[in-house]
Amino acid sequence: MLRMNSGTGHAIYHSGIWSWDNETDRLHFEPHKDLEDSKERYIVTNGYRFLRTLNAAEEKVFREEYVRDKTTFDDDVIAISDVRNLVLFLMPKEFLKLKFIDFMHRPAVRNVLHALIIYFEYFLRMVEFVLIRRDEVEGDKSQIQSEQTNEMKRIFSIYLSQYRMLVARNYSQILKGEGEMQEFYHMKQNMHISASQKDRIFHEHFLAVTIQIVWITMHRRAHHVIEMEMNRLFCSEHFTKHRPEYLKYTPVERSFLYGRRNKVVNYRLQRSPLIQELEYVVDEDLPILWIGERLYRGDNIRIATIELEYIVPDTQLHMIDVAHGILGNPKRLYNTILDLNWPALRLENYSEANDPFHIIRQPTILIPNLSDEQNVEMFKNTEHFLKIFHIHDTYSTKSLMKWLQREHKLQSCKSDDATNIFERCEYELSKTDTTSGILQIIHNYFKIVSRLRKDGNYKEIKRDIPSYIKLHRKNSMIM
Structure with missing residues (x-):
């Protein structure tokens, strides 16, 4: 990864405009105020303030202590664990609890994050499709929608429901509290009493961190769209805040994006949209619940495509020509906070014909074959007998305790500007063991x-x- 700071406590480049000030007779720098272009210090996610950028001292601590170990698989490309470590470093200090840090390192939570990234990769494309169609059907030059267009929208809506089903399958493993997730279950075995207040705070922290992970993975775009949809998925619309930055969908657009299973009832009987996807699963979609556990043996191309995207490691997605945000991209093109470095990208000479990591190419939606969906009930599935084995990066108690020392390490670290060059060299020589x-x-x-x-x-x-x-x-x- 490329460094952001070099010898100063601030970023090298600031986004803004230089202009000549006639009153002072000198150049004047005016930084950008827009959220997407400026280097603001914090960004608010679900009411919590996350760091948006790092100074020299914070970058030094992060690169020395919290970057993924070189002994892990595919260290030269970006993985989910890289984004997770970055968000854990950027999150507020009230999140630094051993139980929460341990929870975020569990393989079951990693599976939920993986499924959410796949879902939002296509959900953002569908939102863009909805906004484009909204402009096309309105105004003086509006277009008439054909029967094939409505059928195509129905198929896209089914595709989104299938991705939600995969997220719900992984999330239900956490809710049940079985196996390794038993210690995080909200009900105590002996007392059978739920810790409602602690569980609510724990859930809010998890949602905020998850939004940040998905947002950074999606090239830091559409923050409000991701935040709105994430809260809807896990909390339902009754407990989702209505902010002016959020998009407002029409009833037709809501049915397209939220699927046919979405139902809003009294808040006492309301279930989250993720659980609603698992209540009534059609026979044709049952093999989706086994994706990642058993190898699919059938002739349904749609299910085989979802399985291929899910079981291929996030660091090797370029081998199947699939993009899930920044996952699988080389680290040499990104800085410490996983922001794309355009000068480094220009040296790679990528083009539309030579773009293995989907950096130059724009996200597109493949138009489905309508005849395949009409014969969906004719697909045949055979018996499963091959199980899929996953390898997860191990972690130790020592590595977890290191996160609890984050604030202490930041306070003890001195900036490069405040340290003499001779003192810094002596400190590095004494710290480095060359023998x-x-x-x-x-x-x-x-x-x-x-x-x-x-x-x-x-x-x-x-x-x-x-x-x-x-x-x-x-x-x-x-x-």
């Missing part, structure tokens, strides 16, 4: 090999390493 022992070098080597290769007899080799070293030292002394 790594043989045991440490071999340990680091086998730590990387054990993750990137298949299972081998590495334990036996590690057990004999001290004897090898003693023999090597003995021979060297004899010589």
Whole structure:
């Protein structure tokens, strides 16, 4: 990743306009005030203030302590864990609880984030499609919608419902509190009493962090659209704030974006839209509930496409020519806060014909084949017998406790401007251990090999390493 700051406590470049001031007879810089172009310090998400940019001291702490370990898979590209670590560093200090940090590192939560990113990748395209169609059917040069257009909208609405179904399937595993998520269940086993206040605060923190993760992954666009839809999915429309920045959809647009399962009833009986997707699942969509668990064996191309997008790792999406925001893009094109660096992108010489990471190409919607949807009930599925095995990055208690020390590390870190060059060099020399022992070098080597290769007899080799070293030292002394 590229650095944002170099020797100063502020960003190198500021977005604004230079103009000549005749009164003072000198140049005057006027920064942009727009939210998308300015480098404001904070951005508000669900009432919580997240950092929008980093100064030199914060960037130094983040790059030294909280960047993903190099021993993990595909360290040179952006993964969900990279975005998660960045958001955990940018979130307010009241979020720094060991239970919440541990919760965000669980594989079940990672599956929910993965499904949400896939869903919002297509939801934002559908919102853009709705806004374009709104302009086309209004005004003096309005267009008449044909029967094929309405049928195409119905198919797009079904596609969004299928992605919501995948999100609901993963989210229900957290709600049930089974397996590794049992300690986060809101009901105590012995007392059977729900901690409503703590659970509400925990849920609000989770929603705010999730919105930030999806927003950064989507190239930091459509923040209000993501915030509105995320609150609707998890809290229903009864508990969603109506802000002037939010888009207002017509009843036809709502039925198109929210799907046929969306129902608004009394708030006492209201269920979230995610749970509504699982109440009545048609037989044709049942294989979607097994995506990621068992390999699909059938001739439904739509379900096979969803499965391919879901099971392919987020760091290898360019191999199937699919884009999920910034996931899978090279880190060399992004800075510390995962913002695209356009000067570095120009050196890559990407074009419309040569764009493996969908950076130059604009997001598009593929027009579905209407005849395939008419014969959806004729698709055949065979028995499942192949299970899918997922590999998740492990984490330790030490790495979790490091997040709780974030504020202390930020306060103790001195800015480059306030430190003498000689003192800084002496500090770096004293901190850096250039005399790594043989045991440490071999340990680091086998730590990387054990993750990137298949299972081998590495334990036996590690057990004999001290004897090898003693023999090597003995021979060297004899010589």
